[in-house]
Amino acid sequence: MRPVLVALAVLALPACAGKLEKATRTQAAADFNCGADKLKIRGDEVYGKYHVAGCGQKGVYSAQCLMGDCSAQRLKGE
Template identity: 90%
Template sequence: MRPVLVALAAVALSACAGKLEKVTRTQAAADFKCDADKLKVRGDEVYGKYHVAGCGQKGVYSAQCLMGDCSAQRLQGE
């Protein structure tokens, strides 16, 4: 039973990570006034932290999902 729970947790985390990256890309596109497909998004070693670059700009974002509602915010000074 335990291996099944571990596998389900891994799948849930990877699905959540995909949502976090998507919401980060969308927010950065709005902030940079740039097409989302022109941005490079790289996950950090810290879960939910992303480095975004494109259209001559770059920034660091923190993303989270709470009860299915995902959001990303640009971190100041990074």
């Protein structure tokens, strides 16, 4: 049973990563008052952490999904 759960989790990670990045892009666009298409997003080695730059601003975001609802918030001090 455990190998099946691990396999399912590995298959789900890429789908989740796309949702996390989308949530980060949406939040950063609002925070920066900048078009989402003008943002450059780079994933960090820490899962769910993203470095965002665009429109003369930059910030670090933490994104998460809980029961299919994904959100991101800017980390202060980074």
